[in-house]
Amino acid sequence: MAPTCPNYDLEATDPSQFYDGHSITWKxxxxxxxxxxxxxxxxxxxxxxxxxxxxxxxxxxxxxxxxxxxxxxxxxxxxxxxxxxxxxxxxxxxxxxxxxxxxxxxxxxxxxxxxxxxxxxxxxxxxxxxxxxxxxxxxxxxxxxxxxxxxxxxxxxxxxxxxxxxxxxxxxxxxxxxxxxxxxxxxxxxxxxxxxxxxxxxxxxxxxxxxxxxxxxxxxxxxxxxxxxxxxxxxxxxxxxxxxxxxxxxxxxxxxxxxxxxxxxxxxxxxxxxxxxxxxxxxxxxxxxxxxxxxxxxxxxxxxxxxxxxxxxxxxxxxLFREIGWACKDIILIIMGKPLPTRDGHLSGAVKRAQTVRTKARLFRKKRKMEQASLSSSPPDANVDPSTLEAGGRFINRGDQILTADAQRQNVPLLSHVDGASLYEMQELEHANQRARF
The missing domain is CATH 1.20.1070 (Rhopdopsin 7-helix transmembrane proteins)
Structure with missing residues (x-):
């Protein structure tokens, strides 16, 4: 017969209050x-x-x-x-x-x-x-x-x-x-x-x-x-x-x-x-x-x-959920005697993709600087403000607003400057690079 668990949940509670309106109860x-x-x-x-x-x-x-x-x-x-x-x-x-x-x-x-x-x-x-x-x-x-x-x-x-x-x-x-x-x-x-x-x-x-x-x-x-x-x-x-x-x-x-x-x-x-x-x-x-x-x-x-x-x-x-899922799959593969896949993990994979995007962005900026240097050797159009020109002689427009190259660089996605940017931000940066190539 199982022993009886002592009843520790006492019904009675201390009726006193810390402050009763006149003095403090120091219990x-x-x-x-x-x-x-x-x-x-x-x-x-x-x-x-x-x-x-x-x-x-x-x-x-x-x-x-x-x-x-x-x-x-x-x-x-x-x-x-x-x-x-x-x-x-x-x-x-x-x-x-x-x-x-x-x-x-x-x-x-x-x-x-x-x-x-x-x-x-x-x-x-x-x-x-x-x-x-x-x-x-x-x-x-x-x-x-x-x-x-x-x-x-x-x-x-x-x-x-x-x-x-x-x-x-x-x-x-x-x-x-x-x-x-x-x-x-x-x-x-x-x-x-x-x-x-x-x-x-x-x-x-x-x-x-x-x-x-x-x-x-x-x-x-x-x-x-x-x-x-x-x-x-x-x-x-x-x-x-x-x-x-x-x-x-x-x-x-x-x-x-x-x-x-x-x-x-x-x-x-x-x-x-x-x-x-x-x-x-x-x-x-x-x-x-x-x-x-x-x-x-x-x-x-x-x-x-x-x-x-x-x-x-x-x-x-x-x-965390993905790591647990991968661990369960790996254990099943080990039991079945099958080779284990190579996984870098969710976070490290994001970091790797972010680094790839940043490498492409650095190469593109380097190419832009070379093109800008070649343009600076020829006199600019007198009717055009050079500060509104992008590399290649194109205007940087957004609606009716004309942005300088410095201003455009400031309008980057929120976390694009960090290691391991989110997938949304990497996609935005990648799309910006693709638009700039055309």
């Missing part, structure tokens, strides 16, 4: 709400300012889209933890969003490291091949070796991280369903309920993902040293480490009756409250660390971009 949970709220506000303001600066100086989307996704982790963690503290009876439902985004962040950091390593598979492999052919795995598997120059190395690293992107949301949704059905039991580690199984699955999955991430970081850290990846890696790993292990530790402490229930607060409520308060305070520290580790200063240029368009491009999850 511990009210003080905790205030601290959690202030810390959430501070970490959110710091992170949103950093997000705005990256969106305003969106000059390298291939890198900055992943940086913005990582930076957004701080406000999400802070706000969800504050809600879990304030509305502790519904905490498991709020934490669904945080847990799903955690998996998204791990994948984004892996893709950021890949982008630092190179823009496509060939460049990445060439940089890895410049290193040793045989390396030791990191602790605790350091008695085995691996070959970073192997054909499947990058794919295996990607699979190890992507599995957590699939497992974590699935187990989180399962936990919500089991909680609704009364089969989860937050307060008891019993194999008769779902919590112990979901905890074990999440532990195995996050351990595999973080281990593969560490192995990949150790392999390429010397190749991407100019990007100073250690602090970035530390920020991502510590946030996930604190949230996961802190929750497990508090739950274990509560299991051994270290926390004592009160009239209005059960042991589980106390666990959630302490965990939410600690996360809110920790996120302020990590928000400050993000300002230095994911600085926007290296991306500053004399051209600013639209914040809305930058955010829309940065948080478009199509690349």
């Amino acid at each position: 511990r949970h009210y003080i905790g709400w205030g601290i959690a709220g202030i810390c959430t506000f501070l970490s959110t303001v710091i992170s949103f300012r950093l997000l705005y600066k990256h969106a305003r100086n969106y000059t390298k989307p291939a890198e900055q889209r992943h940086i913005m996704r990582i930076v957004l982790m701080i406000p999400i963690y802070s706000f969800i933890s504050f809600l879990s503290y304030r509305f502790y009876k519904q905490a498991i439902y709020y934490e669904t969003i945080r847990d799903c985004y955690e998996a998204f962040v791990i994948h984004s950091f892996f893709m950021l490291l890949l982008t630092y390593l190179g823009e496509d598979t060939e460049v990445r492999k060439s940089r890895i091949n410049a290193g040793p052919e045989r390396m030791k795995l990191v602790f605790p598997l350091n008695c085995w070796y691996y070959n970073p120059q192997g054909e499947l190395f990058l794919r295996m690293m990607s699979y190890g991280v992507l599995q957590y992107v699939v497992v974590k949301p699935a187990t989180t949704i399962a936990a919500v369903i089991l909680e609704y059905k009364g089969l989860y039991c937050e307060t008891m580690y019993s194999f008769a309920y779902g919590k112990v199984y979901i905890t074990i699955i999440n532990f195995i999955s996050v351990t595999i993902a973080m281990y593969f991430l560490v192995v990949f970081y150790v392999t390429i850290k010397s190749e991407i040293q100019e990007q100073k990846p250690f602090l970035k890696f530390l920020c991502v790993k510590l946030v996930i480490f604190f949230c996961f292990w802190q929750t497990c530790l508090l739950s274990l402490i509560g299991h051994f009756d270290v926390f004592k229930a009160t009239e209005y607060w059960s042991v589980n409520d106390i666990e959630m409250g302490i965990n939410g308060l600690l996360v809110c305070v920790e996120m302020v520290v990590f928000a400050i660390l993000h300002v230095y580790s994911f600085s926007y200063i290296p991306y500053i240029s004399n051209v600013t971009t639209s914040v809305c368009k930058s955010l829309r491009d940065g948080f478009n999850p199509i690349d």
Whole structure:
């Protein structure tokens, strides 16, 4: 017979108020709400300012889209933890969003490291091949070796991280369903309920993902040293480490009756409250660390971009869905013994196409300058203003307005000056080049 899950959802709630119109009630949970709220506000303001600066100086989307996704982790963690503290009876439902985004962040950091390593598979492999052919795995598997120059190395690293992107949301949704059905039991580690199984699955999955991430970081850290990846890696790993292990530790402490229930607060409520308060305070520290580790200063240029368009491009999850689809297809091909196709990935492919368009544009501008130089050797028509002439002696008209060549160059698509411009912007630039050739 299955044990009875203790009823931690107390019906009685504290009737007192923080301010009753005459004086302030200084109870511990009210003080905790205030601290959690202030810390959430501070970490959110710091992170949103950093997000705005990256969106305003969106000059390298291939890198900055992943940086913005990582930076957004701080406000999400802070706000969800504050809600879990304030509305502790519904905490498991709020934490669904945080847990799903955690998996998204791990994948984004892996893709950021890949982008630092190179823009496509060939460049990445060439940089890895410049290193040793045989390396030791990191602790605790350091008695085995691996070959970073192997054909499947990058794919295996990607699979190890992507599995957590699939497992974590699935187990989180399962936990919500089991909680609704009364089969989860937050307060008891019993194999008769779902919590112990979901905890074990999440532990195995996050351990595999973080281990593969560490192995990949150790392999390429010397190749991407100019990007100073250690602090970035530390920020991502510590946030996930604190949230996961802190929750497990508090739950274990509560299991051994270290926390004592009160009239209005059960042991589980106390666990959630302490965990939410600690996360809110920790996120302020990590928000400050993000300002230095994911600085926007290296991306500053004399051209600013639209914040809305930058955010829309940065948080478009199509690349994640495509990577998951490709990984599933590759696993099927491996099982069937068929060769794997060469894929550069959604983002790196966009970067490659953008570079092709920019190369064509540079060649065209060079040709224009040569034609302009040849025209300058002959006297211009006295009735024509030379500033209104394009290369080849053609007028630059738009409706009834006559634009100079400099003005025309300023009317380029929004993100055409950046690495990895969107497909729409590349098409616009390509069409402009085609019109200029006729």
